[in-house]
Amino acid sequence: MTAPDPARERSQGSPIRGRGERIFRGLTSGSGLLVVAAVAAIGLFLLVQAVPSLLANNANFFTSPVFDTRDAANLNFGIRDLLVVTLLSSLFALLIAMPVAMGIALFLTQYTPRRISRPFAYIIDLLAAVPSIIYGLWGIAVLAPALLPIAEWLQGNLGWFFLFAPGNLPVLTGTIFTGGVVLAVMILPIITAVTREVFSQTPRFHIEAAQALGATRWEVIRMAVLPYGRSGYIAGSMLGLGRALGETIAVLIVIRAATTPSNFSLFDGGYTFASLIASAASEFSQPLPTGAYIAAGLVLFVLTFVVNAIARVVAGGKVNG
Numbered sequence: 001m002t003a004p005d006p007a008r009e010r011s012q013g014s015p016i017r018g019r020g021e022r023i024f025r026g027l028t029s030g031s032g033l034l035v036v037a038a039v040a041a042i043g044l045f046l047l048v049q050a051v052p053s054l055l056a057n058n059a060n061f062f063t064s065p066v067f068d069t070r071d072a073a074n075l076n077f078g079i080r081d082l083l084v085v086t087l088l089s090s091l092f093a094l095l096i097a098m099p100v101a102m103g104i105a106l107f108l109t110q111y112t113p114r115r116i117s118r119p120f121a122y123i124i125d126l127l128a129a130v131p132s133i134i135y136g137l138w139g140i141a142v143l144a145p146a147l148l149p150i151a152e153w154l155q156g157n158l159g160w161f162f163l164f165a166p167g168n169l170p171v172l173t174g175t176i177f178t179g180g181v182v183l184a185v186m187i188l189p190i191i192t193a194v195t196r197e198v199f200s201q202t203p204r205f206h207i208e209a210a211q212a213l214g215a216t217r218w219e220v221i222r223m224a225v226l227p228y229g230r231s232g233y234i235a236g237s238m239l240g241l242g243r244a245l246g247e248t249i250a251v252l253i254v255i256r257a258a259t260t261p262s263n264f265s266l267f268d269g270g271y272t273f274a275s276l277i278a279s280a281a282s283e284f285s286q287p288l289p290t291g292a293y294i295a296a297g298l299v300l301f302v303l304t305f306v307v308n309a310i311a312r313v314v315a316g317g318k319v320n321g
Contacts, residue, residue: 046298053077053291061295065261067276069289077292079273079299084262085176086272086300089251090244092180093187098237100184101191105233109199110221121196128189136253139182144173144254151177155267167258167267174256177266182254183247187240194236198229238311242304248274273300 057075059066064078104124108117151172158164167175206224215223251272258269271279277293284290 043301046294046301049291050295050298053288054295056288069292072286072288075288075292079296081262081270082273082276082296084264085268085270086245088266089176089179089183089272090241092176092266093183093244094237094241096181096184097188097191097240101188101195102233104192105195105199106221108196110217110225124192125189127185132247132249135182135186136250139178139250139254140174143181144178147178147181148172151267162264163266165263165265167263167265167269168260169256169258169267169269172267174254175267175269176255179251179255180266182250183244186247186250187243190243191236191240194239195229195233198232199225202228234311234314238307241307245300245304245307246274248278251275252278273297
């Protein structure tokens with residue numbers, strides 16, 4: 001009899017180990033397929049529920065600024081103003097939050113020692129734990145009056161530009177401008193956390209190579225850190241944008257309702273997709289009016305997929321630069 005070859009047994013694997021790997025592979029594959037199936041089921045549900053209302057709609061769904069579902073026999077609803085308010089508030093928030101998040105991430109990873117950066121990072125992350133309703137109350141009670149002089153200056157000096165032109169509200173508080181600043185504060189922890197982690201993973205030899213060439217601190221960041229973390233920074237920003245697009249309670253509290261169509265100005269009022277659905281949730285008693293709001297939800301659902309697809313294209317589908 002020949003002695004068993006341990007190397008051969010390890011290469012072939014034991015039956016128990018092979019069975020465990022197959023079970024684990026099946027569980028992981030099933031989990032991934034379950035997520036895809038859940039997303040597809042949500043999209044199918046929204047589509048099925050929205051089609052009857054869309055067929056009964058008497059207005060152009062994409063261009064009408066009116067959203068009137070009070071009479072189930074005479075539906076007139078469109079998403080023009082919802083889309084404008086949603087995109088303006090979210091993109092304005094992203095425009096504010098992205099440079100601030102990058103500055104914080106670079107400060108924590110490149111300029112401060114670990115004993116200082118870690119507690120500071122915890123404080124930034126705690127902003128994500130604040131409930132949305134608290135942000136809304138803070139925005140309308142504290143931030144809106146504080147931003148009023150800035151809004152007046154922008155409208156007085158840059159009112160010739162459509163984004164700062166007079167809006168459809170008689171006041172300059174409770175506008176998209178105020179809501180965008182509140183959203184910027186809300187999405188800041190998300191973008192900062194992702195960007196900080198990506199920047200901290202920059203290969204040490206990239207940094208040392210730049211330093212060996214005599215690069216300054218800023219040149220090291222520009223040549224080594226930023227190229228490596230570009231796609232992660234974009235991905236974190238898109239996560240923040242997704243949060244801003246779907247934010248409900250804070251936006252519902254901060255941005256006032258408007259009775260006239262949007263002027264594509266930051267000083268407009270109105271509803272976003274999410275805030276409109278939340279404001280009318282208690283009236284979902286009839287199928288056709290309810291389907292109108294589900295149709296708006298379907299557009300928001302598709303919009304998030306478009307945002308993520310754009311993010312993948314911009315980031316190049318890579319983990320790093």
